[in-house]
Amino acid sequence: MTDTAVAAPTVREVVAALDARYPRSWAEQWDRVGPVLGDFDLPVETVLCVVDCVPETVEEAVAAGAGLIVAHHPLLLKGVSSVAPDTYKGRIVHRLIKADVALYVAHTNADVASPGVSDALAARLDLVMLRPLVPAAAGSPAEGEGRGAGRVGELAAPMRLADLATFAAGRLPATAAGVRAAGDPDRLIRTLAVCGGAGDSFLRDATAVGADAYLCADLRHHPASEHLAAGGPALLDVAHWASERPWLDEVAGWLRAQFGVTALVSDLDTDPWTVHAVSSNKENHL
Template identity: 75%
Template sequence: MDPAAVPTVRQVVDALDARYPRSWAESWDRVGLVLGEFEHAVSRILCVVDCVPETADEALAVGADLIVAHHPLLLKPVSSLAPDTFKGRIAHRLIRAEVALYTAHTNADVANPGVSDALAARLGLTGLRPLAPAEGAAAGEGRGAGRIGELAGPLTLRDLAAFVAARLPATSAGVRAAGDPGRVIRTVAVCGGAGDSFLPDAARAGVDAYLCADLRHHPAGEHLANDGPALLDAAHWATERPWLDEVAAWLRAQFPVEVVVSDLDTDPWTVHSASAPQSASAQKEIHS
């Protein structure tokens, strides 16, 4: 392709498919081009974590011809895309505006570089290797879910939580940690997005701490009770937002296009209120 020529949707999709082959995605996943005309020209791309009404509005506001999203709009089967449904409204809005939509999800998670590499880079981790090496079509060349690496210097769990909060995009949820606050952390496993399914992998790897999103009460508690690594839990959106910068830079290097990265926080939690510890007498008064 002429370096000065504006690419088509098909050309950008082909390049993304080559970098994140659809065969690398989990069998339940839905990746690739969701909607859009293959022969439409692409001069501006918007990269987002979630394709939701707010980011669809942003795409129209910045004049994007293509949205590259991490999370699939149509992950679960639907029987209708009627304009009075949540997903239908988004699809109709984008189609009317001639904005194409492409998704790279679990195929971008296992890629090298992929979603967790970008997260690890935010923390300055070095010596990266997969937390759960890929199998099947994606196996090899350092691919797999999550990453394990070394911090630039040791930190206590308390200080690491503050460091992570400072390095990731700010959200109402913030960053919470589980384990001894004074525990010294040198090796860290990270996973962009929901990561409690990789708790056993983090334990087997012998890392000092594991950072991901969407940790649940019982799996986290049982993991710690079994002397597993300390845990850090951040907002789902915040752990995947760093990937947008990486894929945006790659797209700019491939095509003569403008690439905009969305900073709209699409995490559903919008308020965080920390309760102050109460004395036993105060608690007795409340419950009396």
């Protein structure tokens, strides 16, 4: 009998493929992407895709026998002077190294990719005729081929803002924060702009492209209020983790097709907000 088994790729080979799909040059200058730690020569049979590399997702990877974690958010975004085991990030680094689990990050380079983070978010909402909310700048490394921040698309059928909020809540991963909407509940929404992750820096862009509504995470009180007062699109605010979790399915599917590895997706909700209470007090307070 001929052995037709295909050897598992090495960490180095998977990193090279991820770098080709999400070039590090596409990342913002302040970002920290690419391989973080791990032995490049070790084989990878199982990959765990996560939004956040935190102790809980690390233990998921160890329990699954993963040789690599592909994370969206950088573990070491800001400079550190120590990875001693008595520090939060140091404990994570030591646990990964001892368990022979490599770590790779695709962050803002995956945000602008096509397909990228916002494409996966748009797909969850059945948007069609997608185009970048903010196309990659002319002359930038990511220029062309539909790349850029956020996406704008058309809903399969127009719906009221209130109904769109309910629809989005049902399509996106459940979190305690849920989905909030700002604007006239009866406003009819046809064109929707979306952005995975924090998106209030693109409020003016959502207005400029003529979107009826804009969905993203981490909207703040004053920017949102001033945007609406200026006649901008209605707003939908979702949990940061929920807006980026859909991308994990897409990249896991790509890894399976590319290498034949077992690519798992973490459904562990790493959003920091864990309780949502609605007040029943109708009194006005001065």
